Amino acid sequence: MKRTTLKFLGLLLVLAMVAAACSSDSDDTTTTAAGGTDETTTTAAAATDSKVEVFSWWTGGGEAAGLDAMIVVFNAAYPNIEFVNSAVAGGAGTNARAVLASRLQANDPPDSWQGHAGQELIGTYVAADQIEPLNFLYEEMGWLEVMPETLIPLISKDGNIYSVPVNIHRSNVLWANPTVLSDAGIDMPTTLDEFYTAMDALKEGGMEAPLAMGEQWTTLHLFETIMLASMGPAGWEGLWDGSVAWDSAEVTAGLEDFAKILTYTNADAAALAWQDAGQLVLDGSSAFNIMGDWQEGFFREVGSEPQTGYTWAAVPGTDGNFQFLSDSFVLAKSAPDRDAAIAWLTVAGSLEGQDAFNPVKGSIPARSDGDRSLYGEYLLSAMDDWASDTVVGSLTHGVVANDSWKSEIDTAVGLFLLDYDVAALQEGLVAAAEASG
């Protein structure tokens, strides 16, 4: 019997060693691949760049398909440049950004990488002197004329534009189930007060949670839209440029609205992804969901139809404001293939590139001259609003605050979900702004 135990332990050991060998194998491959890359660079740089390495977290679904469509446009325009797609999987790019951070620290940058336009890029990569201003490209390509004027300051620092936005998403969208609303005799709410009244009525009618919510980051998403609704665009933007103090009464009022909204949400939010929360609306278990407009992509994917299966409006109290986020591409300061990287950015900002990417990804082009025949009913309404609304930035998706600040706010909001103590939340937000603002 003792022998069996020994044998068993031996087997465990062998398994452990195999596992270790596997992981070190993959490390080896990475190193050799990186080494090979360097060689190609030095030999090819003399002539023209023969490849461009583009780093992103678009590995699945509409995102990957959209990137593929853009690569087709790129290959047609630059047949001599090989497109190296270095995408790293992982929700909302958390894994990819960890990989990118270690590559940048090792002085091994990709030529161009994806990042949320705004402070997420600027606070991290401009502060670390890793990316180049792109004003020359904007002027050369005439992009300043085709992108909204209010967008440019949000993606710039000290007059320098640092990235090329390929798509625009809207975060302040209220999704609703039209059947549930008409059965209850409720119109789409346009102010926070109407929103409360509508949800009170639904609760009285026996609906447990009129507002569907998902895991913690979707709470942060809800937070940004309710704060915008409560404070207005000037108040919201003021929080980030320092003109509105975090300990002001305005913020307290906003936080109280946020606390009140949370009382209408589902008890199992922590267990749900944003898609699950959307599904609750389609099923009629909940009437509303506040989520970015990628939710529409999910609705279409599961076969639901606009206006019959789902309907939408700006989050109550935010009509006329377009709270945006955008995926954009940058130019690495020490890009190994600088010319090829600029070629890639030219395609990313072009009408062709954006009209190839966005209909597939389910977003609208950052340019206002997109081909309207390519987009569905929701996206057309978003394109109209994009052209006419006041553009304000999203917090959850990296426009208004840098990563450090955002992660501290996320912690404060996470703690708030444990005790619903508005004063403690405000203290946490003040501390976050002092430490990282």
Place this chain on the structure above:
Amino acid sequence: MTASVVAETEILASAKSPKRKRFRMENWWGVIWVLPSLLAVMLFVYGFIIWTARVSVSAWKGLTPDYTYVGAENFVNLASDRRFHIDITNTIIFTIVFVLGCLLIGLGLALLLDKGIRAEGFYRSLFLFPMAISFIVTGVVWRWLMNPAQGDRLSGLNLLFHNLGLDFLINRWYATPTWGIAAVAIAAVWQMSGYTMALYLAGLRAVPEALREAARVDGASEFQVYRRVVMPLLWPVTLSAVIILGHSSLKVFDLIIAMVGKQVALDVPAIYMWTTTFDGFFFGRGAAIGMVLLVSVAVLVIPYLWYSLRQDSEG
């Protein structure tokens, strides 16, 4: 592997003096063979421990390394960090439920199997199999099983309870305030209690039958045989199990990420370390959490290593 090492040690021990020279030569070869991994361990384990210790007393925040010395500031801040307090509470609850659960269930299963059940091998494998699954898979499966939805959206275990008429058992599992982490620990118990059983089973088989016989001859009841003879001899196994389970529960990360994602309510130090470092770029703070984890694991493991090394040299 282990068997051959043991055999070799025995040969070495019984070697006579004329043969010693040859073995010394072999020892040199041994050193040479071990050298590469030794160097790698020195660099990648101990080298990086030292580097992390250095970062933990620095002001590094953001992508650019910043080694400005700030003393114990990062640690002092952690001491008043509400999120870190939750991490500590969660780790304590998780560790108690996980270690006690594994020990009790593992011991129970081992005692039952030890009674000479038919098809013992089958049951042994059955209980061990969860261990072959990664924590990620366990997490995904138990995330569904412990779905906390209520009302007409019941699913998983709650739905099972409902269908069996056991509605009083329906609960919110990992969405329970404060104690949610205990639900995650239950999934970990499911995975590791079979392993604990294997440890105990090996310990039980090492108890000489003669001792039990002697106790029975002296008129001890079966319960007394276990209580007075077998259990005391299992103490070393219990100690090993507590060390192995305890240190893995301090480091738990993958199971929680897979089961409940990143949320402050179910946060633990390892997750805080990762998010604050790579999402928020607070490298100094992340390194400080890493050092706290290292010390807490060391407090558990070093006395055990010291104890077993001393035993080895005495034996």
